[in-house]
Structure formats: structure tokens, C-alpha cells
Amino acid sequence: MNPVRIGIVGVGRMGRRHAENLATRVPGAALVAACSPIGEELEWARDTLGVQSLHKDYAELLANKDIDCVFLVTPNTLHPAQIIAALKAGKHVFCEKPLSMVLEECLAVEAEAVKHAHLKVMIGFVRRFDASYQDAQKSIAAGAIGRPFLVRSETTDQNDPSGFFVKFAPTSGGIFVDMSVHDIDMARWLLGSPKAKRVFSLGTIAVHEGLRGCGDVDNGVAMCEFADGRMACFYASRTMAHGHETQTEIIGTDGRLIVGREGRINQVQISDAHGIRTLTTPTFYERFADAFLREEMHFVDCVRYDRSPALSLHDATEATRIGIALRTSLMERRVVEL
Amino acid sequence: MNPVRIGIVGVGRMGRRHAENLATRVPGAALVAACSPIGEELEWARDTLGVQSLHKDYAELLANKDIDCVFLVTPNTLHPAQIIAALKAGKHVFCEKPLSMVLEECLAVEAEAVKHAHLKVMIGFVRRFDASYQDAQKSIAAGAIGRPFLVRSETTDQNDPSGFFVKFAPTSGGIFVDMSVHDIDMARWLLGSPKAKRVFSLGTIAVHEGLRGCGDVDNGVAMCEFADGRMACFYASRTMAHGHETQTEIIGTDGRLIVGREGRINQVQISDAHGIRTLTTPTFYERFADAFLREEMHFVDCVRYDRSPALSLHDATEATRIGIALRTSLMERRVVEL
Amino acid sequence: MNPVRIGIVGVGRMGRRHAENLATRVPGAALVAACSPIGEELEWARDTLGVQSLHKDYAELLANKDIDCVFLVTPNTLHPAQIIAALKAGKHVFCEKPLSMVLEECLAVEAEAVKHAHLKVMIGFVRRFDASYQDAQKSIAAGAIGRPFLVRSETTDQNDPSGFFVKFAPTSGGIFVDMSVHDIDMARWLLGSPKAKRVFSLGTIAVHEGLRGCGDVDNGVAMCEFADGRMACFYASRTMAHGHETQTEIIGTDGRLIVGREGRINQVQISDAHGIRTLTTPTFYERFADAFLREEMHFVDCVRYDRSPALSLHDATEATRIGIALRTSLMERRVVEL
């Protein structure tokens, strides 16, 4: 069986991680092309991974007949148009989350994908490929906690005192679309895809005053009621002192599962003058490095064996829909009905 | 120094616990009277604790000149009138929470107390006397976590399959007034008594359908925004499979404290075919038994040494105000502005 | 029923703790006398606890007809003679551990006690009264872990950089008799009092060079084989950086219990620049404060109701016998057969 020939689009920090995995660890994948407007990113791909086909222009990459599939690791605002262009060029598409920050664009991508039923499209909701989340999802589906009725999920980043992220805030979609979208997707997945009915959110700027200009916050809390009466609570923070944590609690009539509590970086516990302590992963990447690899392997296998990806474009649209509603609630200080 | 002569009012489950502590463990306290409409409760007080003065009628107890102080452990709906009557009779008053389920009653009690400045009145927000919560409060006040801006607090009871509590639901004030009022008080205390601005809540009946008649739920989540932009999230549940937990997380700009995570019943860890595990306190009482004693000692000392209690009637009013607003939000499915 | 009239002997740090409990918290106890060669200790007893009968001389205290019982909290080397004298004077005796550091003395005390069968004598192996150890013991007795065959137990003190304890080392009996005797007693209790067959120990001076003069160490490890093939391992340390821990692991054919892992001082968890952490009890006293009270209540009840104490003098002798053998093994670098 021929390998899936892949072009990576965007070779920044996350793009390099995807590229390295695709080049060396994903069975059945061949990283044959890279696209970036930045020359040194292309040089890195060539020198480090031996990528032969280098493109400054995305259209040029899509015109390359020797590419089966693109991996989009580009700025969020480019995602919808790039996905649509790839589909029109007959390429399978993996795209980092979020699908978009505008609901109409999500729907437009879905509509385009329908026209290319033979092409695989998947948005990178990486937690669906984490071994612990998968274990929880299977346990719940098998009835381990009875009927699940509440998900409480949080994504909290270690504070970057430099506030580097502030400059990306205006195009990030806001804290709920940028960060909580993962938690929203987990809530939908773990509760069996209920339909959201109403949401409410609150937020505050705890540290990064620079966010005030674009209406964003560095700590936000939110609640969502689904049509069947089930509920979800979210918390997103960019200002934690101790590290990154991704934690999800699923409460059912017969028990509770918690995924990711305390997010230890490894199996070392320290006892010293500071007490008994453990260190936490500094960023989401250390927490989900394995899941990224599993995600890539899953998608490449979907292309190789003509299988449907584990999550659909519609899932991405729905998570985005809820994320946007939360941002509206935050901006307008009101309950938003969906 | 003469002991504080105390009459216990209500000698049910919680009343007996207060009575036993007052009779045997609280320095400076003398349990001299008991009041209950139920004969066997009085007999218990006489036979077990040697209480001499037994009253079926509350007015009769208040008329007793040999009593300095009453401890009210009576049904919630009686609290306001009983406190006011005790004050008028010149007695110090300790009353179990909540102060009332009606805001006007809270204010009426406050107004009456003002007329009796020499009498001590305190509502039993027991967590303020828990060693761990006190440690957290002092750490926060000392700046250990920078500026605290978010409290997330939950009170979750082990499910009682008999649903015994359902019959008390109509007079309980609802899940937020009955259970979350403790979390609300903790949020106010730990954040330095900010003023609530708006709240929103959601709830569901996960198990106990009998609650539907009175509009209550067995699981509720809520959010509160304070006037200074700080925030609180609450979760109350009556349906946990594994035990009672009271957990409060306080997040600040330089760190986070969590009080009560996992609520272990003791220091035994078990490793067997079920995994590595610990057992949790079955009810709030095992979790807070020490705090109840410390609370009683604190109040008796306030009476003995003419000190102000650690929490004021106004604190109780404010917690109740937020609890009632959360109930309104739940019933009317809307944001409630305060 | 008349209260048990108690004389406290030794009013230093631990003596004061016993005295305060006996004076204010132990039902049925009356602290009526105190004995100490140090004037200010007696003044403290009089001024703080209202003790009326003050004695500089132990014989004088024993001559006091109004005392039913003595609590000995005196230097270890005095224990055997003081117990025997008290028995001869017709007093019940509670004595802090250890019984003695010389086996012949243990046996002499046992022999004397036999002559006064109506008097209660108990050595303060406080862990037998700790709620968690009791829970473990009951679980094991009920078969929760099948047949228990190995106990691993450790007592580790926080380092005192001043090395204050070094000056007491020559009369302490050495680290195994002074510290591990508690672990030895736990092993015997939890395994159902098997007879020790052979022991071996090792030790090192990690920090306190001053111990070298008396042949003691500040860290020691030991193993004990019982006649029925069961085993115990011990670890004692005086040099921990983070706090005091008392931890006991009991391994059976169907499971394992661990008592006291991590020894948290309270229910507060901290997440900050040092990681996610908890603080540990600084000394054994915070860990066992409740157990001391329960121990005192137990012994006073034994006197009041003419019951046998939960542990016998023979238990104390056996723990001491093993502790002495471990010291011999350390000094002579050989296996000691018992």
C-alpha cells in the first residue's frame, strides 16, 4: 500500500511538531511537501526532515499532484478558506482547531465537504485521541457511572508573564472559542452529543490588562444547558501559577470520573522544605504529546483505509457554535439561547 | 467566672450533637435546659446528659431566668421568629444555618439584634471554624496567592436511595439556599466580602423525581459575579455515589488553594482488586465534627468575654440574599441582577 | 460515680499536653496533683489548670491518699522504678513509652504488676488509639486483606538543625528503642502478636555527627522475622526535610492497607510556583493529638469501669525486646536471634 503523501501548511511551533511526527512516527505517512511564507520554516523542513517540495504559496502547494493530503497548522482566521480550497483541489484535510470563529464559515466548510464525500476532513480536537479521555468515554458508554448528567471541564494555562499571547487575542476568537472549545467538545462527546439550549458566561481580567482593548478576558467561567436538561460548566484561565492543567469531571447517577486532575509532568514526587509536591506539565503539549501522535495516526489511517474520522465537521461546528454563544454572553452580559 | 447557662432548642440529630458538645466538651458552657415538642428527645437530654430543665414549649424556656443563651437547632422556617423572641427575652442566640429563606425576615432579625447590642447572635456557618478553611483564609489574607479573583466551591452529598430528604425539600428553601449557602459564605469570606451583582444558575433532577413538585433539583450549578468583577462558581449535589465532599478552590494571581479535595474519612489507603482507593466521609458531619466543636467554643467564648462573633448577622443575610437569587434564577431561567 | 483522681508526674512539653487533656477533656478524670522537681512546671499546673496538690518529690505524691492514679511523663530511665513504686503505693499507672530500655527491668515491672491485679497499668503506645490505625486493625481482623504477612512501618521526624535531641541520645535507648518501638508495636498488633525470631538492622549518621559518641545513628533501617515466617521492616529517621511522617503498610494475600501516607497537616492543597503541594505535620504530636486524647479516655475508663487496658505490659515488653535486639544488631553488625 502506498503511503499517504502529505503537505504540511504552517511550520511554526505546532506545525513542526506535526511535521516531525508525520515524517518519523506515523506509519503509512510520507511528509513530502511543506508550505510557509517564512523562508526559514521551509529550510527547517528541508534540513531537518528532508522534505523535498517547498512552497511559499498555498495555491502552488495545492496544485502539486503528488500530494494526497494537507495538514493545516495556520492562523485560525485562515482555516475555513484553506479547507475549502484544499477540498476543491481534491486533497484530504486535517486542520488544527478551531474550524472557524464565525458560524457561517463553519457551515460553508461543511457544505463544501458534502460535495467531496470521498475526501476526509477532520479538525484537530486532540483530546478525543488521548488515552485517558478515551478510557473515560468508553467507561461511560459502558454504563460505569450510570447516566451522566453533568460535565465540568477546565483548561488552565500557566501564566506567561510576558503576556505574549495578548497580541494574538484579537484574532483568537476570545478565551471561550480559543480554549474552552476543547472542553465544549469533551462535554458533547462524553454526554453523547446533546444539543445546547442556553449558555451564560462571566469573565475577568486578572493579570493581562492588554486584553481590555479587544473585549477578551484572561479567566472565564461558563455554563451550558443542553436540550435534554444535562449541563456543563467550563473554566478557562491563562494565568495559573503552577502549570497547565486540563481537567474534566463527568458526573453520573452511579459515579464520577475525573480525567487529568493535577496533570503531573512525570512520576516523581518531591518532599522538601516546600512540602510534599509534584510538578505539573508546563503547557498543553507535554500533556497531550501522545494524543497528537495518535490523532495523526488516526487521520492517516482514515485516509489509507477509507474510514470516517472519529469526529465530524459537524462536531467542530457545534463546539464552535457554543463557544461563540459564550463569547456573546460575556460581551452582552446576558443568557444566550441557542 | 460563671459558666454560660445554655438551653438547647431542638434535640434531633444535629441538636443532640450540639447538646453533647455543650454538655461535655465546651469549656465555660453549662447545658441546663432543653426544649422540644417531642417527649423522647427531652428524655434523651435528661438521661444522657443530665439536663434538668426540660420544656415542651419554647416560650416557657425563654421565660426561664436561669438561662443565658439558647442554641436553636430547629426547622429552618422557625429560625427568624425564634431568634427575635430569644432576643426580646434577653438571651444570647446561636442558630443553625440558614438564618431564613426570606430576605425580609433576615432584615427583620438584623433590625431586632441592633436593639440588643449587648446580646450575641450568630448563625452557624460552621466552615468558618474549620481548621483548614481558617488556614486558607489566613494564607489568602497574608497574600499567599496574590489577589484572589475566583472561588469555585461545591457541596456534594452522598445519595440517599430512600430519598428521605425529598419530604423536607418544600421547606428547605431549595438546593442553593439549603446547601450552597455554605459555599456562598465561603466565597464571600475568602474574597473579602465583595457585593454580589448578578447570578445565574441551572439545575437538573438526576435521580429524585419527587422534587419536581416543589420546583427543586438534586443537582445545581451556579455562577455569581461580584461588583468588583470577581467571580464565584457553585455546585451542589444530593446524588454522589461515593460520599460527601465539601471542596473549595480559591484562585489568585499568584497561586491556588484547594480546601477539602477528596474528603478522606481517615488516613487509611486501600489497595485491592478495586484499585488504590480511599473512602470519603459519608456525611458533612464527619467532615466538620471538629469545626462544630470549635464553633461552639467560639460562640460561648464570645458570650463569656463579651466579644463579637467571627461572623455577623449581616454575613448571614448576604449569603441568603445570593442563595435566594440563585433559586429565582433557576425557577425563572434568567440572570438575576442584585 | 466519683472521678478518677490523677497526679501528673513530669510537666514538661508532653506532660503539659497530658495534663491539659486530663484537666479539661477527659470525662471522669480529675487532675488533682502534679509532681516535678522544677518549680515553674508546678506553678504552670497550678496557674493554668488549677491543680491544688503540688509535689517536688515523687514519694510525697505517692503518699497522697487522695490520688487514685499517676500519669508518668518522665525521663525514660526513670520509668521502671517509678511504675513499681506507684504500684506498691496502690496507684493505677499510665506511663509514657518506652517501658524501659533494659529487658530485665521490663520483666521486673511485669512481675510487680502481677502482684497488684486490681491496679491498671498501661504504657502509652498511642498509635493503638489512633482512629486510622484502629480502622486498619479492624479491617485486617475482618479479613479485608486476606492473611497479612508483611508490615512495613516508618517513623520519620523533621530535622531539627539545632540537633537539640543529640544530648538526650545517650539515655534514649537509641533510635530503634526510642522511635521504632512504636512501629514494632504496630507490627505486632496488626499481625496478631507473632513472636520475633531474628532481626537485623543498619544505620547511618546522615547529619548529626554528635551521635557518634554514643553509638547512635540518625537514620536506621531494620528487618524482623517472626516465628511464623511473617516479616516486618522498619525505618526511623530524625532528618526529614519536610515534616514528620508516621506511615505503616500492611500487606496481605488479598490487599494492602497504608496508614498515614504523606501525613498532611490539614485539608489545604497549594498550587503555586513550587508545584502542587501539601504540608505535612511538623511533629508527631499534630499527627496524634486526637489519639492522645482517646488514649487518656481509654485508660481513665479502664480505671473507672475496672476493664483491662487495650494493650498489656507484656506487649510493651515484647516491643522493647525487639527494639533492644535491633540496637544490638546495629552495634554488633550481626543478625540477632531472639
Place this chain on the structure above:
Amino acid sequence: MNPVRIGIVGVGRMGRRHAENLATRVPGAALVAACSPIGEELEWARDTLGVQSLHKDYAELLANKDIDCVFLVTPNTLHPAQIIAALKAGKHVFCEKPLSMVLEECLAVEAEAVKHAHLKVMIGFVRRFDASYQDAQKSIAAGAIGRPFLVRSETTDQNDPSGFFVKFAPTSGGIFVDMSVHDIDMARWLLGSPKAKRVFSLGTIAVHEGLRGCGDVDNGVAMCEFADGRMACFYASRTMAHGHETQTEIIGTDGRLIVGREGRINQVQISDAHGIRTLTTPTFYERFADAFLREEMHFVDCVRYDRSPALSLHDATEATRIGIALRTSLMERRVVEL
């Protein structure tokens, strides 16, 4: 650079894991040959991994000029002769632990290796490649816990009620050589390779009576004193009810590190009728799957880039020497001086 051409010898359970990694995940490795006396093992290698060169006879494999390196995953008793033969055939050798169960054989292998200085030889002490152990080792070397003076390390397997392992016991070298050798190596590594001076061990048969015939036990405890006065304690068990744990505690003058406490299988915590609990890895393999891969990558890189392996044959000899002494101590019930 040409890949390292590897022949796998032994294609049983562990052999397949090594083979799969070498075939698909180790950069610079080419799995070109397999050797096994069992036909279906060779078929598996051919069919699953596409291995072309299949040998029933080890000598035949060694004669293959297209192989640079062998990976020995064979019965323990074959290791020494197979290593020596491979060296004589000019092959680099990776061999699963233990090096041997006979000290003279260890020394013979060392002597042979000296004659082939250009060939790499490494025994698979996999824990040296575990990220958590490496982190601990680096922290200790950097002074994080002051001077380390005590290691306590345990390897405890989940009980296999079928007692399958009993039939391998006679050729396993006994519990200390077979299991504790890993802990011994960790103690040496983490303490900076001190020389062992004396050891003592105890053991019991808790469950598997079939071991009695060969003098082995299913639970053993041991102590080791090093020439510089530092110490190590070991515990090995084959009868745990809840899963496999590998735990190592390193105690220093300024702190303590613990690696692997509780050995969780993933990041899911369960709260249900059994309490709050986590599941543990069922076998060592789940615990060390990543370390096996890192170990293989390390060794292949040593071959590719002509580097010295992270652990020497001498390290393996020393660990074996201590393990054998522990077995002697167990059999002869005495302290063994080294």
C-alpha cells in the same frame, strides 16, 4: 548513514515488543533477521513485521554477514554464552536483563567484551531510560536533595492466581536476582555507584507453595550496606492484589524523591461505591513501555554514532553480585559480606 541491521533473538512476549519497536519506531534501526526455535514465532516476525531472514539456529544467525547487531530476549540461563558468541562473531549485543545468575559468568562476559572494544554491549536495565527515573537522577546529581544516603526500592507484581511463573522459578535466579536486580541497579545508579559491603534478606511464601521446592519465595525483603555507609532497602513481591508497582524512594539530607508511587495506568480517577480510586498498571510493561523504546533508541544510537552505552557491563555484574548475595542470605539465613 546506513541503518543498524538488527537480528532479534527470541520472539516471545517481550521479544515481540522489542521487535515491533525496532521495526517501526526506532530511527536508524532495520530489523532484518529473527531467530527462534519456534516456527510460529518466526512466522509472526515475517508476517507482521516483514522480517526476511529467519533462523531456527542462533549460530546460523551469527554467521549472517548482513547483521550488525543482535537483541537477545532469550531465557536467562542462555544470556552469557549467547553474548560471548555474538561478540566473537563481531556483533553488537543488546541483552535483556539479567546478565547472568552466576557471578563467574558475568566476569567471563566482561572479559570477552574487553577483547572487542569496538563492539557495544548493553544489558537492558530499562529503568535507566525511564523519563521519571532520569529526572530523579539528574535532580539528585544537581544536589536537589543534598547528599543522598538511603534508597528504598520495591518491585511488586500483580498476583497471577494461575501461578504460571512458578515453573520458571528454578531457572529465574530467585526473586532477588530476577526482580530486585532492577532496584539494586537503581540504588547503585542513584547513589553514585557505591560498593556493596554487606547484605541481609528475608522471604516468605505468601501464596505460591509451589516455590518451596526450589527454595524461592514470592515476597522478599532485603537490606544492603555500602562501603561508604549508605544503605538500600528492597522489597519484591509477586502477589499484589491491585497491580504492578515499581517505586523508588531516595532520601537525602535536604529532601526526598519518590519515583512511581501508585503507578497509575492513566489519568482517570473514579469515584463510586468503592470510594475514590485509581487503577494501577497491570504489569511492568505498561509502566515502562516508553522506557523500552528510549532504551532501544539509546542503544541503536550508541552503535550508529560509536558512543558508550549509558550503563556498562560492570554495572550489570555489580547488580548481579548483590542479587546473588541476597539469595545466599535468604537461603542461609545469615548476613553476607561482600
